[in-house]
Amino acid sequence: MYVNFQTMARKFSLVAFIVVFSWLSAFALRRERLIDTWRPTHYNVSLTLNEQLTEITSAQADLDIVAVKNLSLVDMDFGEMTTDSVSLNNSPVTFLHRNGKLEITLPNPVGPGTKLHVTVTYHGKPRDGLILSADKDGKPSVVGDNWPDRVHHWIPSLDHPSAKATVTFNVTAPARDLVVANGQLNKVQTSDSGTKTWTYTETVPIPPYCMIIGVGDFAKLEPSGPMLTPLSYYVPHSDGSYALKGFAPADPVLRLLTQLVGPYPYEKLAMIIGATRFGGMENSSAIVFTTTLFNPKPDARLSTAFGIPTNVEDVVAHEIAHQWFGDSVTESTWSDLWLSEGFATYFAGLFILKYEGDDAFQSYMQRAAETAFTYEKKNRIPIHDRETEDLFKLLNGNNYQKGAWVLHMLRSRLGDDTFYRGIREYYKKHKDSTASTEDLHSALEKASGQSLQQFFSRWVYDAGHPQYDVSWKWLPKEGRVQVSMNQVQPGKAFLDPVPIVVTTSLGKRKFLITPEGKLAKQMFPLNERPAGIAIDPENTILKEVTVR
Ligand SMILES: [Zn+2]
Numbered sequence: 001m002y003v004n005f006q007t008m009a010r011k012f013s014l015v016a017f018i019v020v021f022s023w024l025s026a027f028a029l030r031r032e033r034l035i036d037t038w039r040p041t042h043y044n045v046s047l048t049l050n051e052q053l054t055e056i057t058s059a060q061a062d063l064d065i066v067a068v069k070n071l072s073l074v075d076m077d078f079g080e081m082t083t084d085s086v087s088l089n090n091s092p093v094t095f096l097h098r099n100g101k102l103e104i105t106l107p108n109p110v111g112p113g114t115k116l117h118v119t120v121t122y123h124g125k126p127r128d129g130l131i132l133s134a135d136k137d138g139k140p141s142v143v144g145d146n147w148p149d150r151v152h153h154w155i156p157s158l159d160h161p162s163a164k165a166t167v168t169f170n171v172t173a174p175a176r177d178l179v180v181a182n183g184q185l186n187k188v189q190t191s192d193s194g195t196k197t198w199t200y201t202e203t204v205p206i207p208p209y210c211m212i213i214g215v216g217d218f219a220k221l222e223p224s225g226p227m228l229t230p231l232s233y234y235v236p237h238s239d240g241s242y243a244l245k246g247f248a249p250a251d252p253v254l255r256l257l258t259q260l261v262g263p264y265p266y267e268k269l270a271m272i273i274g275a276t277r278f279g280g281m282e283n284s285s286a287i288v289f290t291t292t293l294f295n296p297k298p299d300a301r302l303s304t305a306f307g308i309p310t311n312v313e314d315v316v317a318h319e320i321a322h323q324w325f326g327d328s329v330t331e332s333t334w335s336d337l338w339l340s341e342g343f344a345t346y347f348a349g350l351f352i353l354k355y356e357g358d359d360a361f362q363s364y365m366q367r368a369a370e371t372a373f374t375y376e377k378k379n380r381i382p383i384h385d386r387e388t389e390d391l392f393k394l395l396n397g398n399n400y401q402k403g404a405w406v407l408h409m410l411r412s413r414l415g416d417d418t419f420y421r422g423i424r425e426y427y428k429k430h431k432d433s434t435a436s437t438e439d440l441h442s443a444l445e446k447a448s449g450q451s452l453q454q455f456f457s458r459w460v461y462d463a464g465h466p467q468y469d470v471s472w473k474w475l476p477k478e479g480r481v482q483v484s485m486n487q488v489q490p491g492k493a494f495l496d497p498v499p500i501v502v503t504t505s506l507g508k509r510k511f512l513i514t515p516e517g518k519l520a521k522q523m524f525p526l527n528e529r530p531a532g533i534a535i536d537p538e539n540t541i542l543k544e545v546t547v548r
Contacts, residue, residue, distance in 0.1 A: 001147055001322075001341075002279035002315045003395050005371045030389035032333055033149070033160035038074055038116075040065050040158050040165040043211070048172040048195075053140035053215060054132055055125045056081070061156050063118045072109040074118060077152035077159040078102035081124040089117050102156050120156045129153035131275035135216055136291040137236045142173075143274035143288055144212025145281055148334075148391040151208045161330050162434045164205035172197040173215045180234050181213040182206060182286050184267040204265060204432050206284040207330045214272045214286065219243070228254040230268040239273055239294045246294045247271050248306045249313050253320040253351055260350070260420055262427050265328040269320070280315045282322030282344070289315065305355040313355075314348055314364075321347035329427055332436040337394050338383045338460075339435055342403015349404060362539065365408060368401035369542055373465070375401075380463045380490070384437055405542040406459050409496070412540035413455075414448050422447030437461075454495050466494040466541065471548040472533050474526065481526040483511075483533070486519050493518040494541075501537050504528035 044062040049055070059081070065074065079100060086095040086104055096103040104118065125132065129150035135141040144151070152159040169181040175196045183202030190196050202211075219240035221233040231250055233243045250271060254264055266285035276288045293312060300309035325347070326340030345368065353361035375397025381387060383398045383406065411419040426435065426443035441456045467489040473482045481502060487493050498513040504526070511524045535545045 001276075001281045001395070002318050003400070004279050004311070005397065005400070006367070030334065030391055033077070033158065033163075035068065035158065035160065035163050037069060037071055038065050038067050038158070039163055041115075041205075042165055043155065043157070043167040044170070045155055045167065045211075046170040046172075047213070049142060049174075049215060051174055053142050053173070053177075056123055056130075056154070059122050059154075061120045061122070063120075063156070065116050065118060067110050067112050067114040067116065069112045070109060071112075071114070072106050074104040074106065074116070076102040076104070076118075076120075076156040077149070078120075078156040079129070079153035080127050081122045081154065083156075084121040084123065085119075086121075087119045090119070100152065122156070126154040129155075130213075133275055135236045135274060137217075137238050139217040139236070140177075141214075141216030141274055143214045143216075143272065143276065144283065145276045145278075145288065146209040146212065146283075147278070147281060148209060148394075151211055155208075155211065157208050159208050161207040161209060161334075162332050164207050164330060164432070164434065166201070166203055166205055167211050168199065168201045169213050170197055170199045171213050171215060176217060177215050178218045178220055178234065179213060179215050180218075180232075180270045180272060180286055182211060182266075182284050202284065203267070204284070204328075206327060210282065210284040210327055212283040212286055212288065214270075214274055214288065216274065218272075223247070223251065227251050228258060229264050229266070231271070232268070233271045235273040235294075236291070242294045243271075243273075245306075246308055246312055247316060248308065249303075249316045249351070249355070250320060252355065253317045256351055256354060257321055257324055257347060260347070260423070261324050262424060262431065265323060265431060269323070271316075280319040282319045282326055284323065284327040287319045287322075289319070303356060310352075310356070310360075314352070317348035317351040318344045321351075324427060324431075328432060329430040330434045332434040332439075334391060334394060335384050335386050336436050337385075338399045338403030338406070339437065339440060341395070341399040342383070342407060345400045346404035346407040349408075365405070365539060368404050371400070372397040372402040372405060372542065373544070376464065382463050383460045402465075402542065409459070409541060410444060410452075410455070412538075413496075414444065414450075418448045419444075458492060458494055462492060464489050464491050465543060466496070467544045467546075468498065468535055469546050469548070470533070470535055472530065474530055475523075476529070478523075479525060479527045480523045481530055481533075482521065482523050483513060484519070484521045485513050485515065485535075487515070496541055498541060498543075499536050499538070501534045502526060503531045503534070505531065 040063050042064040046060045048058045050057050083097045129146050130144050132142050149159040171179045172195050175194050179198035181200035183200045186199040188198050218234040219237045221243050235243045270286045272288045274288050280289045303310050303313045321344040325343035331337050331339045349364050352364050422444040445452050466487050469486045469488045471484050500511050502509045506528050513520050
């Protein structure tokens with residue numbers, strides 16, 4: 001998902017922000033829900049909404065699940081809606097619904113590999129996850145917004161990103177409204193009572209936080225011309241005239257990611273404007289963007305390629321990149337979240353590089369560096385973070401911006417050919433499934449034939465960034481320049497080779513400092529007096545530098 005870190009920084013002192021932020025932080029304590037007893041393989045969710053879209057009048061979730069080991073209890077995550085009945089393989093069973101869990105005791109324990117069918121009927125108004133509220137035009141609307149583990153407020157589930165499954169939604173809503181959901185639209189049935197039932201099926205396993213529906217009086221727009229995948233935009237009517245322009249980067253982003261990574265993983269892509277806590281939320285094949293996305297911003301910087309505010313271009317690219325990274329290749333654990341957010345941030349940057357040019361890309365990465373440093377000043381923790389308890393606090397400068405920089409450094413070090421070959425292999429091996437940091441590590445080692453042990457251990461599993469304190473001395477009689485580079489950051493040294501460029505009246509000379517510890521002293525041949533020394537002028541390393 002997309003968080004506006006610039007806006008967050010600017011508004012930090014505002015009371016309104018603090019209130020919103022503490023509200024964001026109030027839920028979701030860190031818990032790594034293990035998939036060690038059972039796992040879902042398919043959800044078939046039927047929801048009937050009332051006329052004003054303020055309540056789910058009846059719901060039924062049919063889950064195909066499989067026992068992972070000997071199983072006597074199915075413990076589903078389920079919030080506060082009222083459970084009416086539970087059956088197992090079509091026979092009623094007793095259940096206990098309390099404290100966010102729906103516990104179903106099996107009449108007879110089963111062994112690993114046994115497939116079971118659980119049916120839960122329920123009703124009510126979800127406390128969270130499915131947002132029933134007015135859209136920006138004041139019309140009734142319903143939109144799913146589940147990250148990080150809020151889907152269980154409206155669907156009994158195993159609410160962890162790695163518990164991926166396919167899903168079918170059957171949504172019965174007033175005939176005036178449109179319904180969108182993950183996957184392909186199978187059918188729309190009209191009833192005599194003034195409702196329509198919309199059936200969508202996502203045939204590719206997706207993480208539960210990406211399972212959504214959107215219901216409301218949307219304007220539906222479809223861009224013309226051949227598109228990489230069927231594209232449609234569901235927006236409040238007041239955004240109808242701008243949506244085709246505002247979402248214009250969508251097809252180019254889909255094409256770039258297809259070219260760099262692999263085929264688009266889903267049946268279609270819907271872009272929705274509706275209720276989400278985030279700037280954008282990457283639900284598989286049905287992305288939701290914040291209701292203010294297209295509000296006029298008179299002082300906005302405009303994209304040269306699309307003529308829209310650059311922040312709109314950025315969030316569209318970010319959420320679409322997530323379809324590959326996060327949705328298709330899903331983080332195995334919360335500690336691996338950067339495989340979702342760092343990738344989406346970096347691939348949005350690569351889109352900006354292609355469409356807005358190198359200067360725009362450089363400033364995008366520079367802003368990312370500043371956000372990462374700001375976060376690090378208050379939190380000396382690794383990207384691979386096992387500590388942070390509040391999952392919302394994982395939406396931070398480590399997982400987004402520093403994660404993007406890790407990819408940028410790997411691309412700079414390995415070169416485009418090797419980097420993208422490694423990324424494509426990683427994607428191919430883990431698509432429609434999950435991946436860990438070690439999966440990425442090994443894919444890039446395999447592609448490059450070099451050890452990246454030191455790199456991953458220092459950059460991903462340890463905290464901080466290099467702060468180089470550099471001094472130099474020209475020794476004219478010896479025809480050499482001596483460069484001393486001291487790393488003054490707390491913690492261990494970074495052993496990344498550091499390019500330096502020495503400028504003389506004869507031009508520029510490039511050298512490489514190869515630290516073996518915190519202090520590196522190296523001599524380079526140089527017969528001309530240096531006019532200046534630049535440390536990593538092409539910004540291939542996330543760093544701070546002082547040259548004396
Ligand atoms: Zn994101």
